[in-house]
Amino acid sequence: MDGVGAQQAVQAEDNGLDPLTSSSGKSSTSPRLELDLGIVAERYREFRAAFPEAEPAYAVKANPHPEVLALLARLGTSVDLASVGELDACLLAGVEPRAMSWGNPVKKASDVRAAVAAGVTRFTTDAAPDVDLLTRLAPGCAVTVRLGVDDLGSATPFAGKFGVAPDEAAVLLRRARDAGLRAHGVGFHPGSQQTDPSSWRRGIAAARRAVEEFGEPVAELNVGGGFPTRHAAGPVPPLASVVEAIRSELGDWRPHLVAEPGRALVADAGVLVAEVVLVTERLGRRWVYLDVGRYQGLAETEGEMIVYRLRTPGHAADAPTGPVVLAGPTCDGDDVLYRRADVRLPLALAPGDVVEFLGAGAYTSSYASVGFNGLPPLPTLIRSTP
Numbered sequence: 409m410d411g412v413g414a415q416q417a418v419q420a421e422d423n424g425l426d427p428l429t430s431s432s433g434k435s436s437t438s439p440r441l442e443l444d445l446g447i448v449a450e451r452y453r454e455f456r457a458a459f460p461e462a463e464p465a466y467a468v469k470a471n472p473h474p475e476v477l478a479l480l481a482r483l484g485t486s487v488d489l490a491s492v493g494e495l496d497a498c499l500l501a502g503v504e505p506r507a508m509s510w511g512n513p514v515k516k517a518s519d520v521r522a523a524v525a526a527g528v529t530r531f532t533t534d535a536a537p538d539v540d541l542l543t544r545l546a547p548g549c550a551v552t553v554r555l556g557v558d559d560l561g562s563a564t565p566f567a568g569k570f571g572v573a574p575d576e577a578a579v580l581l582r583r584a585r586d587a588g589l590r591a592h593g594v595g596f597h598p599g600s601q602q603t604d605p606s607s608w609r610r611g612i613a614a615a616r617r618a619v620e621e622f623g624e625p626v627a628e629l630n631v632g633g634g635f636p637t638r639h640a641a642g643p644v645p646p647l648a649s650v651v652e653a654i655r656s657e658l659g660d661w662r663p664h665l666v667a668e669p670g671r672a673l674v675a676d677a678g679v680l681v682a683e684v685v686l687v688t689e690r691l692g693r694r695w696v697y698l699d700v701g702r703y704q705g706l707a708e709t710e711g712e713m714i715v716y717r718l719r720t721p722g723h724a725a726d727a728p729t730g731p732v733v734l735a736g737p738t739c740d741g742d743d744v745l746y747r748r749a750d751v752r753l754p755l756a757l758a759p760g761d762v763v764e765f766l767g768a769g770a771y772t773s774s775y776a777s778v779g780f781n782g783l784p785p786l787p788t789l790i791r792s793t794p
């Protein structure tokens with residue numbers, strides 16, 4: 409597909425959940441996310457091998473591309489859903505309703521109705537009104553109560569947005585049980601891009617306290633997502649060390665384990681290919697403006713939370729480089745990717761040159777706005793199939 413065709417297709421079809429797909433693997437469209445499904449399959453198999461005792465429930469929000477979902481469904485994954493849009497995408501991709509759990513504790517009545525109509529029976533909750541909503545609209549469903557855990561060590565912390573303390577979790581489990589729901593489990597999410605394995609230990613300790621307080625065994629423990637991937641900040645702990653922390657903290661507790669990896673399955677599979685639009689000096693610094701920014705998929709650069717590894721394929725690896733401020737193309741003052749991070753790009757970088765963001769397969773295309781400044785959502789090009 410040529411560049412013009414791709415742009416038009418994106419504007420016509422793309423609602424941010426169902427980005428453009430081309431299997432040609434070649435396009436001049438810029439910016440674009442090139443996604444290697446072979447790497448997604450590899451990461452899924454590695455995850456299964458490292459953590460075989462856990463049911464993997466892919467966090468669809470990380471990358472809801474239909475081909476990613478279809479691939480992971482074929483490989484046998486369960487899914488963690490956040491919305492009706494994700495539910496529909498998973499049904500279309502062939503995920504069985506029994507492999508779905510609704511992980512978002514913030515839901516509307518219409519969400520619950522749609523989930524129940526589709527056959528979803530597992531829901532996460534963290535508030536009494538939500539338990540009551542489930543009681544009314546999803547009688548008999550299995551409820552997992554989410555604990556709030558200290559997510560220090562996460563690049564993108566939830567900072568108290570979700571979860572309850574162990575004693576409150578016990579109250580919610582009782583409320584669910586007494587209302588005829590299944591007080592099925594407890595869980596937590598240690599914060600995305602979590603680089604401290606002891607966060608999972610703290611989550612499990614809190615979960616254990618909640619179950620003790622509840623006074624009855626629960627069937628399931630959900631250890632969330634958060635499994636980190638490599639970005640510019642340097643090495644991250646290997647998955648094996650996170651799994652080891654989980655196993656040793658569990659001791660002889662043997663609940664059915666669920667893990668909800670998002671980033672860990674898809675980040676490495678994506679390269680976001682962008683183009684330099686303008687290079688100029690401003691206030692004594694060199695500014696490089698790209699044709700992609702905060703609103704075309706690089707939302708995780710907010711607060712410089714995620715600093716991507718960059719590549720400039722048109723320049724030799726040993727070409728002289730210098731520090732830059734890296735900015736997006738829109739008229740918004742917040743559309744600056746990196747001011748503080750030590751980003752260095754070739755001194756010869758010029759308009760038209762390509763800049764690639766590596767490890768960008770997660771939380772990029774799904775975050776792109778539908779048309780801020782008239783710019784289309786980030787198209788996805790599937791580079792290879794496994």
Ligand SMILES: Cc1ncc(COP(=O)(O)O)c(C=O)c1O
Binds near residue numbers: 470488511632668
């Ligand atoms: C409930 C839930 N589960 C799983 C995930 C996936 O997290 P990650 O991509 O860090 O693995 C998220 C991400 O925000 C989430 O909210």
